[in-house]
Structures are given as C-alpha cells and as structure tokens.
Amino acid sequence: MAIEVSLLSHTEDPLRSLYLAYRTCYSALTPQQIAARIEDERIPRETMRSFITERLKTGHASPLEQVWFEFAISGVSRAFSHQFVRHRVGISFEQQSQRYVTYKGGEFPYAIPKSVERADMGDAMAAHLAQTGALYEAMIEAGVPAEDARFLLPNATGTNFKVTVNFASLLHICDLRLCTRAQWEFRRVAALLRAEVARVEPELGRYLQPKCGELRTGYCDESEADWEACPIGRVRPHKDALFRLYDQYRKGELQPLRAEDWAAIEGDGAEAAGG
Ligand SMILES: Cc1cc2nc3c(=O)[nH]c(=O)nc-3n(C[C@H](O)[C@H](O)[C@H](O)COP(=O)(O)OP(=O)(O)OC[C@H]3O[C@@H](n4cnc5c(N)ncnc54)[C@H](O)[C@@H]3O)c2cc1C
Numbered sequence: 001m002a003i004e005v006s007l008l009s010h011t012e013d014p015l016r017s018l019y020l021a022y023r024t025c026y027s028a029l030t031p032q033q034i035a036a037r038i039e040d041e042r043i044p045r046e047t048m049r050s051f052i053t054e055r056l057k058t059g060h061a062s063p064l065e066q067v068w069f070e071f072a073i074s075g076v077s078r079a080f081s082h083q084f085v086r087h088r089v090g091i092s093f094e095q096q097s098q099r100y101v102t103y104k105g106g107e108f109p110y111a112i113p114k115s116v117e118r119a120d121m122g123d124a125m126a127a128h129l130a131q132t133g134a135l136y137e138a139m140i141e142a143g144v145p146a147e148d149a150r151f152l153l154p155n156a157t158g159t160n161f162k163v164t165v166n167f168a169s170l171l172h173i174c175d176l177r178l179c180t181r182a183q184w185e186f187r188r189v190a191a192l193l194r195a196e197v198a199r200v201e202p203e204l205g206r207y208l209q210p211k212c213g214e215l216r217t218g219y220c221d222e223s224e225a226d227w228e229a230c231p232i233g234r235v236r237p238h239k240d241a242l243f244r245l246y247d248q249y250r251k252g253e254l255q256p257l258r259a260e261d262w263a264a265i266e267g268d269g270a271e272a273a274g275g
Pocket of ligand 1 (some may be wrong): 090
C-alpha cells in the first residue's frame with residue numbers, strides 16, 4: 001500500500017486572494033478597486049508577493065483562512081486517520097467507510113511499517129493479517145454486516161480521504177506534523193501536502209514547515225529532552241534556552257568568553273595559510 005497525496009483543486013489564484021484579503025484591511029481603496037489594479041497590473045505580482053511575505057511575519061492570520069486546498073489522500077493507515085481527524089478547525093474530511101465498503105474475499109489493504117520489516121517481522125505480520133482477512137470473510141459469508149465484521153480490522157488497515165483545508169489550518173497541521181516528534185506516517189503525508197502546494201504555489205508552499213522552521217516560530221517548544229534528541233535541535237534553539245539567555249543578558253550575567261573560546265577565535269595561525 002503506497003501513500004499518495006494529490007492536490008485536486010485550490011482557490012483560483014491563492015496569491016491574489018491572500019493579497020486582496022490583507023490589502024483590504026490596510027488600504028483606503030475598496031477591494032473592488034484593489035482587484036481592478038491587480039487586473040490591469042498596476043499592482044504587479046512581485047508587489048503582492050513581498051506584501052504577503054511581510055504580513056506572514058505578523059500574527060494577522062485570518063486572511064489565511066480565505067485560501068483553500070482540496071486534496072485526495074490514499075493508501076494511508078487507520079493509525080494515521082485516527083490522528084488526522086483530531087484536527088477540528090478549518091478542515092473538512094470525507095473518509096472511506098468500513099460500513100459501506102465490504103472487503104471482497106477478505107482482502108483488505110494494509111501498511112507494514114519499515115521498523116517491523118527491519119525487525120524481520122514483516123512476513124509474520126502479513127501472515128497474521130491474512131488470518132484476520134480470512135476470519136472477516138467468514139463472518140461476511142455468515143451474514144455478519146460489514147459494520148460489525150470490521151471490528152476485527154487493525155490500525156494497519158488502509159483508508160482514503162478527500163479533504164478540503166484552508167491555508168491557516170494547513171500551516172497549523174504542518175507546524176505539528178512536520179515536527180520530528182510526530183508519527184512517521186503523518187510526517188510523510190504532511191511532507192506530501194507541502195510538496196503539492198509548493199508545486200502550484202511555491203511562495204506559499206515554503207511556509208509549510210515544522211513549527212521550529214525559520215518561517216514559523218524559529219524555536220522548539222517541545223520538552224528539552226525531546227529537543228536534545230531531535231536532529232533539527234542542532235540548528236534550532238529551545239524556547240527555554242532563549243529565555244535563560246535573555247534573563248542572563250538582562251541581569252548582566254552573560255557568561256564571559258572562556259580561554260577555549262578565545263583559542264577558537266585566535267586559532268594557531270595555521271588556518272591563515274592560503275589566505
Ligand atoms: C506529537 C503529537 C502527539 C500527540 N499525542 C496525543 C496523545 O497521546 N493522545 C491524544 O489524545 N492526542 C494526541 N495528539 C493529538 C493532539 O492532542 C491534538 O488533538 C491534535 O494535534 C489536533 O491539534 P489541534 O487541537 O492543535 O488542531 P485543531 O483541532 O485543528 O485546532 C486548531 C487550533 O484551534 C484551537 N482549538 C480548536 N478547538 C478549540 C476549542 N474547542 N477551544 C479552544 N481552542 C480550540 C486549537 O488549540 C488549535 O490551536 C498528539 C499530537 C501530536 C502532534
């Protein structure tokens with residue numbers, strides 16, 4: 001079972017829509033007049049881009065809700081879908097039903113995580129799932145409705161979605177689900193959502209980052225232990241470390257440069273070779 005994410009449709013011109021939403025707030029012009037200026041190119045796309053870039057640095061987030069994206073998502077597990085549907089705001093889901101869809105011959109799609117394969121237990125898991133499928137089929141043949149036979153099915157079972165999500169919500173989902181703390185399958189889906197948006201609107205796609213990304217908060221707010229374990233922790237400060245540093249600075253207690261720091265600064269002259 002392969003995870004696939006396809007962008008089916010989106011706000012006709014996301015950049016124009018975002019610009020119009022933001023500009024309406026800050027302009028004496030009416031939105032109709034702004035739209036006319038976009039139309040006759042008195043406001044070029046580059047101007048729209050840089051204006052939006054500046055707005056995205058602020059907390060003025062509601063215009064982001066006016067841009068929507070429609071996705072098809074397939075080949076994901078029910079383990080993923082339990083997490084996905086926890087997002088409540090700015091996203092609408094339709095998910096393949098296990099009541100209305102009966103798996104023919106007890107053959108249901110499923111995912112085997114790489115960690116299971118690495119542990120050399122992929123075949124054992126597949127055999128177990130085949131037994132589950134056989135029992136499911138026996139129940140269906142015995143007249144058990146699909147909505148009850150599905151009680152057998154595991155988190156590994158495949159499912160599909162059609163979703164519509166606004167850009168504000170998509171940013172939030174990526175904040176959380178591109179974080180290395182998120183589950184691998186959700187990280188994979190979030191990365192594919194990001195790639196699909198970047199394909200049609202690179203300027204917006206690049207904002208879909210984990211929350212510690214340089215275009216999001218720029219720091220980590222997970223536990224310090226998780227931050228230390230995170231490979232991105234090496235290039236992102238932890239929130240508590242920033243506050244500690246600020247506190248030291250405010251009190252005039254910044255740690256003075258140590259002898260080894262000066263040694264690193266001054267070097268032994270060897271680096272100077274070759275200019
Ligand atoms: C790494 C990770 C581990 C997790 N582990 C668990 C777990 O062990 N168990 C578990 O049950 N869940 C877990 N979750 C799910 C998590 O608790 C959230 O349900 C999920 O991330 C949805 O996030 P959200 O509420 O921020 O998003 P949304 O539901 O889309 O909400 C978007 C924003 O609106 C705010 N909001 C939404 N509804 C309300 C409301 N009624 N009142 C006030 N504000 C609101 C949210 O706070 C958020 O800021 C985990 C999530 C992550 C990323």
